[in-house]
Amino acid sequence: xxxxxxxxxxxxxxxxxxxxxxxxxxxxxxxxxxxxxxxxxxxxxxxxxxxxxxxxxxxxxxxxxxxxxxxxxxxxxxxxxxxxxxxxxxxxxxxxxxxxxxxxxxxxxxxxxxxxxxxxxxxxxxxxxxxxxxxxxxxxxxxxxxxxxxxxxxxxxxxxxxxxxxxxxxxxxxxxxxxxxxxxxxxxxxxxxxxxxxxxxxxxxxxxxxxxxxxxxxxxxxxxxxxxxxxxxxxxxxxxxxxxxxxxxxxxxxxxxxxxxxxxxxxxxxxxxxxxx
Amino acid sequence: xxxxxxxxxxxxxxxxxxxxxxxxxxxxxxxxxxxxxxxxxxxxxxxxxxxxxxxxxxxxxxxxxxxxxxxxxxxxxxxxxxxxxxxxxxxxxxxxxxxxxxxxxxxxxxxxxxxxxxxxxxxxxxxxxxx
Numbered sequence: 001x002x003x004x005x006x007x008x009x010x011x012x013x014x015x016x017x018x019x020x021x022x023x024x025x026x027x028x029x030x031x032x033x034x035x036x037x038x039x040x041x042x043x044x045x046x047x048x049x050x051x052x053x054x055x056x057x058x059x060x061x062x063x064x065x066x067x068x069x070x071x072x073x074x075x076x077x078x079x080x081x082x083x084x085x086x087x088x089x090x091x092x093x094x095x096x097x098x099x100x101x102x103x104x105x106x107x108x109x110x111x112x113x114x115x116x117x118x119x120x121x122x123x124x125x126x127x128x129x130x131x132x133x134x135x136x137x138x139x140x141x142x143x144x145x146x147x148x149x150x151x152x153x154x155x156x157x158x159x160x161x162x163x164x165x166x167x168x169x170x171x172x173x174x175x176x177x178x179x180x181x182x183x184x185x186x187x188x189x190x191x192x193x194x195x196x197x198x199x200x201x202x203x204x205x206x207x208x209x210x211x212x213x214x215x216x217x218x219x220x221x222x223x224x225x226x227x228x229x230x231x232x233x234x235x236x237x238x239x240x241x242x243x244x245x246x247x248x249x250x251x252x253x254x255x256x257x258x259x260x261x262x263x264x265x266x267x268x269x270x271x272x273x274x275x276x277x
Numbered sequence: 278x279x280x281x282x283x284x285x286x287x288x289x290x291x292x293x294x295x296x297x298x299x300x301x302x303x304x305x306x307x308x309x310x311x312x313x314x315x316x317x318x319x320x321x322x323x324x325x326x327x328x329x330x331x332x333x334x335x336x337x338x339x340x341x342x343x344x345x346x347x348x349x350x351x352x353x354x355x356x357x358x359x360x361x362x363x364x365x366x367x368x369x370x371x372x373x374x375x376x377x378x379x380x381x382x383x384x385x386x387x388x389x390x391x392x393x394x395x396x397x398x399x400x401x402x403x404x405x406x407x408x
Binding site for chain 2: 001002003004006007036040041042043045046053056057059060061063064065067068070072074075078079081082085086088089092137138206207209210211212213214215217218219220221222223224225226227228229231232235
């Protein structure tokens with residue numbers, strides 16, 4: 001297999017990863033790591049570097065649209081980025097001392113969790129009464145829907161902040177956006193309406209990933225030969241996904257895809273336990 | 278009521294501005310990566326990939342000075358890495374623009390919060406974490 005062939009196959013794989021990530025809401029980076037390690041036998045450290053780059057690309061690409069529509073809560077995102085970026089820096093430091101097979105196992109666990117989070121029920125109801133801290137930090141806001149502007153308040157700011165720190169650590173350690181944990185923090189702990197929590201999470205992924213990407217770039221995890229097909233493929237896939245998303249019902253696709261992801265995750269965990277990384 | 282209205286307008290402006298920064302950042306980095314990528318395939322397309330073993334990348338692609346030096350020599354890999362750097366810089370630039378917007382809105386609390394986030398990233402960049 002020469003470089004030209006490798007690049008074209010990787011481009012196609014990254015395109016499908018971006019498409020799947022966008023249709024299910026898992027994000028582009030998550031699928032890149034198993035694709036590279038299990039599919040191409042690429043060292044997991046190069047895979048982490050590529051996944052970080054892919055996460056930034058998909059996050060920035062789709063956030064540009066959501067931010068303009070005014071769904072994203074920029075203040076909430078900015079405040080929680082204190083937690084995710086400091087977590088990401090800690091994760092990037094921990095990565096030096098963590099054996100690669102442990103990274104693979106953690107990644108597998110995270111993948112199963114993300115798949116489960118994608119399939120769970122979402123609540124769209126907006127709280128009318130927020131906690132004291134939510135007012136002090138000006139986190140309460142409103143967002144446009146088909147039925148008009150909806151005001152929402154939020155609670156349990158400390159709980160959300162803590163989960164976000166964990167999300168940041170995992171993001172820095174595994175090279176993923178940890179979108180699932182971010183949504184858990186905002187959706188389940190802080191009771192942010194679903195549309196707002198997914199778009200705000202997506203908005204934050206870019207900054208979180210950038211905080212550890214600057215470290216990984218200097219450590220030599222980001223290889224140009226892998227980075228370029230991954231960036232282009234994932235971006236094109238995510239773009240196609242966002243167009244398709246408006247036209248098709250993704251319910252079954254989500255179930256099939258999440259089952260596939262779970263099998264891949266078990267494979268990663270198995271290989272990790274048997275030191276095949 | 279009047280103050281709130283003025284604030285709303287600047288929040289809207291900030292959203293549009295941030296949206297544009299993100300869009301152009303991704304667009305420019307994608308174009309640079311495509312140019313570098315085609316050039317790279319032209320130069321190295323028939324070589325054999327070597328990613329099964331992790332070597333870390335040579336200094337050329339891991340620092341800005343190395344990348345700029347490679348660009349001067351017309352090296353394809355450094356052009357791709359420039360695209361990667363622009364991509365990584367995009368969300369950081371977004372924070373910079375948010376900071377500017379919060380300053381203009383005179384939102385002291387969020388100027389502080391944004392400065393904290395920016396400092397963490399700058400620490401990560403220059404803090405000697407590369408090991």
